[in-house]
Amino acid sequence: MAPPPNFNLNCPVPITGQDHVTLAHGGGGRMMHDLLERIVIPAFGNQPLESRHDGAVLTAEKSRLAFTTDSYVVRPLFFPGGDIGTLAVNGTVNDLAMCGARPLGLSAAFILEEGLPLATLEKVVASMACAAQAAAVGIVTGDTKVVDRGKGDGIFVNTAGVGVVEHGLAIAPTSVRPGDAILLSGDVGRHGVAIMAVREGLQFDTTIETDCAPLAEPVLALLAAGIEVHCLRDLTRGGLATALIEIAESSRLHLDIDERNIAVEENVRGACEILGLDPLYLANEGRCVAFVPAPEADKALQIMRNHPVSARAARIGQVSEAPASLVTLQSQIGTRRILDMHSGEQLPRIC
């Protein structure tokens, strides 16, 4: 490992005008990016980390491995369609899938707050076991810590995942090419609205459930069929818009999106209108975008639609050279606008 480049312990430059952590630093938007770019990545500087992907690809003798981690601090712990446990398993399975990796094993580390009912831990652990079984992966190692009452929030879960990369592709934003088709695996915004509805005590005609689900199957099916997948990204904090902006910036290419092809369920759209939220920026936990060469797009869509989790896959846009590093969106009424990264999440602690 090279010595940390550009790292200055007494860095005099405040992070976007702040010298304390704010909730927006955890939101997956511009402020979190600044925090990572200015403090974390320079200090840890190494090739896998600098690829700015959600997982690292490591080489162990003759195997290529994917390795990823996420902590989960979602509030409330339980919500329609899932809980912090399903989220913790599917989120990490999905980060492995975004490397095109087959999950090999997960870890589970709990930070429990003194006073947490053990029944709550049991429910979370049961959800994790169930989600792991559905994703055909074992939770093979773990850790438990307890913090004093008032120093945590019930339960935080960290999962890390190791997967085997069985293909020879470099699946990464830097592999995206002009002419690529951009595929979206399903409707967007459900996870964000499901959480928001519980937090705010909102009632809709039908309960909006999280889309939380494992994406490994359709991704592995694409690879097994020989689709030349250039890039995959799951849509978590910051939603579809932030994922696309990150990829446009990393690839220095232009992503041209047609909003009319982005599915948003009617009740999600209604909730967004009432609450003033933009579904393109809402977190999802079972949705991804895939970048594939345009001639393979139809075949890829067919494969994705064979799996329930991505039955509503659609082509939402294409990649071109210019204007570089930008995402433009053709709206429902045909106007075109540039998508900007928000400074933080619309909803803190969404995952």
Added chain:
Amino acid sequence: MAPPPNFNLNCPVPITGQDHVTLAHGGGGRMMHDLLERIVIPAFGNQPLESRHDGAVLTAEKSRLAFTTDSYVVRPLFFPGGDIGTLAVNGTVNDLAMCGARPLGLSAAFILEEGLPLATLEKVVASMACAAQAAAVGIVTGDTKVVDRGKGDGIFVNTAGVGVVEHGLAIAPTSVRPGDAILLSGDVGRHGVAIMAVREGLQFDTTIETDCAPLAEPVLALLAAGIEVHCLRDLTRGGLATALIEIAESSRLHLDIDERNIAVEENVRGACEILGLDPLYLANEGRCVAFVPAPEADKALQIMRNHPVSARAARIGQVSEAPASLVTLQSQIGTRRILDMHSGEQLPRIC
């Protein structure tokens, strides 16, 4: 993965008479064992987890991999000789080393409390980078979450680690054999006393520093020299005594320890006497025990003593058949007693 055995969501049996999480559940002692045995392991049940080792060994094509995780919630964040960052790197490097694995990559996941000074994060990140460099491993992937003020405690760090197992041994408590020599890599109790001294504002003639350090080098040297290592265990929460009791219980063998060969620094012993602490139960972060066949013990000690981190390695006991599952300690004055597992850590949030 098999379906979770014996798992009952509405388990009517309270955990050691409790139905809420207490600080003792995080202490590495009997109560944490009960929590894991009754709630976590049955739900996740699979072979690597059931080996009850600190890391899992996974097979990826032709490689054997070690995989481990720990969260760090130590209080205070900074203490003599280290901080939460050095702990987070060395702790996970050591768990990999205890599988006999060469570290391949670490993850770093931060749960930050709103309001944390960014300078604190910078210091922790710099310590992690420094410790990772010393252990010759990269921090290759990560995650950052922020929780509201009062729902965290400054900064919690989770690290997971992946390592390559280059030997063909089964290093595990179940590989321990009657006749094995028990080697201890150095003096015990310093990490626990270092933390306690800061918390309580105690002053000693000389500052007691944590022993936090990476153990990969001496362990890999033992394996490179062809020593038939049966079991390795680092001494963290619960200290030397708890590690030995866990191994005695897993192997169903008797560990006979001579306290006179266990090094405890004079100032650590003094502090323990004042504070009523037992150095055998105090946490260490750079110490381990190794179980090797008796004929190889002298060679193994020589190898360990060649490395600064284990320069004071000593033979502290041997393994016999009976009384099964027990650790007996011959004390300084020649009497013999049975070591019992405490219900929790003497000092909560030690790591």
